[in-house]
Amino acid sequence: MRETKSNGNSSKESPCEILDRYMTVQGGMRRTPERYTILEVVMQMKGHHSADEILAMMPSSFHVSRATMYSTLSLLVKCNLLFEHYMNGATLYECAYNRPVHHHYICTGCNKIWDVQDDSIEQAASKVRTPRFKKLRCSTYIYGICNICQAKLARLKKKMEREKLANMTREEKRFARIGEELSEAAEWFK
Numbered sequence: 001m002r003e004t005k006s007n008g009n010s011s012k013e014s015p016c017e018i019l020d021r022y023m024t025v026q027g028g029m030r031r032t033p034e035r036y037t038i039l040e041v042v043m044q045m046k047g048h049h050s051a052d053e054i055l056a057m058m059p060s061s062f063h064v065s066r067a068t069m070y071s072t073l074s075l076l077v078k079c080n081l082l083f084e085h086y087m088n089g090a091t092l093y094e095c096a097y098n099r100p101v102h103h104h105y106i107c108t109g110c111n112k113i114w115d116v117q118d119d120s121i122e123q124a125a126s127k128v129r130t131p132r133f134k135k136l137r138c139s140t141y142i143y144g145i146c147n148i149c150q151a152k153l154a155r156l157k158k159k160m161e162r163e164k165l166a167n168m169t170r171e172e173k174r175f176a177r178i179g180e181e182l183s184e185a186a187e188w189f190k
């Protein structure tokens with residue numbers, strides 16, 4: 001049977017129990033209702049979200065300050081209940097409870113993020129020698145262009161051939177630059 005690699009949490013313990021245990025070990029941490037409500041919200045969320053997006057997910061009857069949100073998210077990262085990523089120039093959070101370690105494809109055109117499970121990445125990482133450094137886990141971000149953006153770029157290329165650059169919108173110019181970077185990168189990887 002194939003063993004599923006998890007983030008180190010025992011599935012027998014609930015997220016609440018994990019948080020309780022962590023706070024007991026740390027000592028002196030208050031069990032505030034805010035922390036448990038944030039925990040409930042992030043355990044149900046799908047995908048990758050910023051602290052501001054999580055703030056907007058909170059029940060409208062419940063006021064949570066930005067400072068409380070940031071400190072609670074960082075607490076939940078320490079408990080291994082959340083993954084913290086730095087993607088697309090922002091810090092994004094993802095539920096880590098009972099989730100296997102995974103990797104990400106990030107489209108630089110539309111900023112969409114895909115979760116990827118690929119054992120070959122972990123196998124490659126396991127072969128990397130790290131003297132005087134103990135490896136714990138490996139998380140990879142592969143930046144590129146998704147197929148929708150590739151099709152958009154191809155259409156734009158045709159449009160560019162027909163029209164002058166001056167007639168393009170700002171968004172189109174941004175995409176054209178990505179297209180140029182992509183062909184430069186392709187040269188690089190040859």
Ligand SMILES: [Zn+2]
Nearest residue numbers: 107110146149
């Ligand atoms: Zn895209």
Ligand SMILES: [Zn+2]
Nearest residue numbers: 094102104115
């Ligand atoms: Zn993910």
